[in-house]
Amino acid sequence: xxxxxxxxxxxxxxxxxxxxxxxxxxxxxxxxxxxxxxxxxxxxxxxxxxxxxxxxxxxxxxxxxxxxxxxxxxxxxxxxxxxxxxxxxxxxxxxxxxxxxxxxxxxxxxxxxxxxxxxxxxxxxxxxxxxxxxxxxxxxxxxxxxxxxxxxxxxxxxxxxxxxxxxxxxxxxxxxxx
Amino acid sequence: xxxxxxxxxxxxxxxxxxxxxxxxxxxxxxxxxxxxxxxxxxxxxxxxxxxxxxxxxxxxxxxxxxxxxxxxxxxxxxxxxxxxxxxxxxxxxxxxxxxxxxxxxxxxxxxxxxxxxxxxxxxxxxxxxxxxxxxxxxxxxxxxxxxxxxxxxxxxxxxxxxxxxxxxxxxxxxxxxxxxxxxxxxxxxxxxxxxxxxxxxxxxxxxxxxxxxxxxxxxxxxxxxxxxxxxxxxxxxxxxxxxxxxxxxx
Numbered sequence: 221x222x223x224x225x226x227x228x229x230x231x232x233x234x235x236x237x238x239x240x241x242x243x244x245x246x247x248x249x250x251x252x253x254x255x256x257x258x259x260x261x262x263x264x265x266x267x268x269x270x271x272x273x274x275x276x277x278x279x280x281x282x283x284x285x286x287x288x289x290x291x292x293x294x295x296x297x298x299x300x301x302x303x304x305x306x307x308x309x310x311x312x313x314x315x316x317x318x319x320x321x322x323x324x325x326x327x328x329x330x331x332x333x334x335x336x337x338x339x340x341x342x343x344x345x346x347x348x349x350x351x352x353x354x355x356x357x358x359x360x361x362x363x364x365x366x367x368x369x370x371x372x373x374x375x376x377x378x379x380x381x382x383x384x385x386x387x388x389x390x391x392x393x394x395x396x397x398x
Numbered sequence: 399x400x401x402x403x404x405x406x407x408x409x410x411x412x413x414x415x416x417x418x419x420x421x422x423x424x425x426x427x428x429x430x431x432x433x434x435x436x437x438x439x440x441x442x443x444x445x446x447x448x449x450x451x452x453x454x455x456x457x458x459x460x461x462x463x464x465x466x467x468x469x470x471x472x473x474x475x476x477x478x479x480x481x482x483x484x485x486x487x488x489x490x491x492x493x494x495x496x497x498x499x500x501x502x503x504x505x506x507x508x509x510x511x512x513x514x515x516x517x518x519x520x521x522x523x524x525x526x527x528x529x530x531x532x533x534x535x536x537x538x539x540x541x542x543x544x545x546x547x548x549x550x551x552x553x554x555x556x557x558x559x560x561x562x563x564x565x566x567x568x569x570x571x572x573x574x575x576x577x578x579x580x581x582x583x584x585x586x587x588x589x590x591x592x593x594x595x596x597x598x599x600x601x602x603x604x605x606x607x608x609x610x611x612x613x614x615x616x617x618x619x620x621x622x623x624x625x626x627x628x629x630x631x632x633x634x635x636x637x638x639x640x641x642x643x644x645x646x647x648x
Contacts, residue, residue, distance in 0.1 A: 230433050233441035237545035240552045241591075247574065248480055248555060249583040 259286060259305040260345035264319040264332070269300045270355025272321050272330040278304050280334045285310045288332060304332060314339040318351035323358070330355065414607045418536050421529035431534035439500035439535070440542030447546045448553045450495050451488075455554030458482055459561040473568055476577040479558045484581060484590040485646065488551040489543075490638050493597035495550075496543055497630045501605040504535050505626035508609030509619035517610070532610060536602045543598030544591040551590070589645045596641065597634050604630040 245251075269291065278286040286306035294301055306313070316337030323330050334349075343349070422428070462478035508531060511517050520527040555577075562568045581587060605626040612622035 226437050227433055229441055230436045233436065233444065234545065237548050241545075241548045244548060244552050244555070245583065245587060248577050249581045249587045250578055252583045 258308040260308060260311060261289065262304045262306055262313075262343060262345070262347060262349060264302050264304065264349040264352050265294070265299045266302060266321060266352050266354045267299060268354045268357070269302060269321055270330055270357055271323070272302065272332065272355060276329060276331050278306060278332045278334060280310070280336065285334070302332065311342070311345075313343045315341040315343050315347070316351065317343060317349055318353065319349045320353035321355035323355075410611075411603075411607050414610070415603050417528050418532050418603065418606070421526055422533045422537060423529065428529070428534060431530070432538055435534045435538035436542060439496075439503070439538055440545060443496055443499045443542070443546055444549060446499055447492055447495055447550050450491060451550035451553035452557040454487060454491060454550075455479065455483070455557035456561050458487065458554070459558040459566075463562070463566055472566070473572040474576055475562055475566075475568060476558070476573045477580040479555065479562075480577040480581045481586060483551050483554050484586040486638065486642065488547050488554070488590055489593040489597055490634065492547040492550045492594060493543055493601055493634045494631055496539070496546060496598070497601045497605070497627055497634065500539070500542075501601045501630050502623050502627050504539075504602065504605040505609035505612075506619060506623045508532070508606055509612035509622040512610065512612050513614045513616065513619055515614070528610075532606045535606055536599065539598040539602030540595050541598070543601070544594040547591060547594040585646065592645070593638070593641050596637065600633050600637060601630040604633060 272288065272291065274288055274291055276288045277284045278288065286304055288302055289305040290303035292301050292303075293299070304319075313334070314337045316339040318335050318337065320333050320335075321330055322333045337351075458479055459475060462475040462482075463472055466472050466475055466478070508517075511531065517527045517531065520530055559570070559573060562573055563570045608622045608626040608629065609619075612618040
């Protein structure tokens with residue numbers, strides 16, 4: 221293969237590759253081209269954040285409006301401070317907006333849900349959301365429900381077969397095997 | 399002294415890489431050679447990469463379906479397909495196919511040039527043999543492996559889509575939307591092509607080094623070809639782990 225035809229083949233290859241890159245980028249990624257310049261920060265304090273991690277989504281009414289940009293611990297009060305970066309388009313959130321940490325489905329990812337209030341004043345960049353609801357630990361809830369008012373150690377010893385695999389006190393097995 | 403010998407070999411390879419970079423000057427002759435090499439090692443590798451990608455997409459979709467069926471989350475099979483392809487499978491398998499298809503030919507060509515004293519002849523004519531023979535192949539590989547990765551991934555996703563939607567019966571909208579939600583443009587998409595470019599550089603450098611320094615015999619050429627494929631494949635797999643550990647934070 222000589223000059224012009226070879227150049228045509230190479231050009232076609234490169235064009236095809238660039239086209240497929242473009243289609244891939246448009247069709248299969250989240251299309252976040254920018255470097256996060258068009259967002260503003262908000263802070264929220266939670267007593268516990270559960271499984272919430274950096275870059276988890278922030279949603280209002282199920283629509284993603286931003287993401288968690290930082291999670292840190294207040295060294296005095298030992299609260300978790302979650303910094304949210306919200307899209308510039310939603311900059312008029314009422315100052316009585318409340319934030320909560322929820323889980324998508326039973327085992328899904330954690331996200332921050334915002335519910336806007338009715339205040340005329342709006343949250344400025346860097347403001348703190350004061351109305352918050354911490355994460356609910358599902359396993360703890362289930363545990364509390366199952367074992368609430370349940371067997372004392374004496375009751376557990378009375379039924380060793382049932383209790384041997386669950387939450388018997390640490391001294392129970394030594395008593396059963398003399 | 400195996401340790402000293404290994405260190406020396408590593409140093410020689412590093413110096414060779416530096417000499418390739420130094421010999422890369424954008425002259426007319428360089429671009430003519432580059433075009434020819436892009437055709438030979440890039441465009442001609444397209445069929446094998448495309449077919450390979452399609453079959454990988456099919457099998458990963460089947461595998462993901464089987465694994466996610468347990469949790470009733472078969473709609474998320476495209477998350478596995480998208481993330482798996484961009485993060486690991488796309489760049490690595492493309493690089494391995496590229497090594498088999500083009501790396502071996504680079505090593506064989508340069509080995510034969512060495513065996514028939516063409517490299518020495520270039521030097522005698524006052525032409526830098528590295529600039530004439532190695533640099534265009536190196537840059538062609540750096541350019542072509544990301545391009546081929548794009549073909550690999552697009553064919554794999556298309557094939558996975560047909561498998562998931564037409565054969566298994568997952569909803570098409572769910573397929574695209576869950577993939578879009580999970581594949582990040584910077585963290586997954588761009589990183590995939592950075593990885594691919596690095597793999598291209600590694601495979602071309604190894605193949606060219608081994609071929610360029612081959613024993614000037616017929617047997618030396620065959621040894622160089624084998625060594626190029628084995629060493630380049632191993633290095634790509636090793637570097638893939640290092641790059642994954644460095645580049646993927648979450």
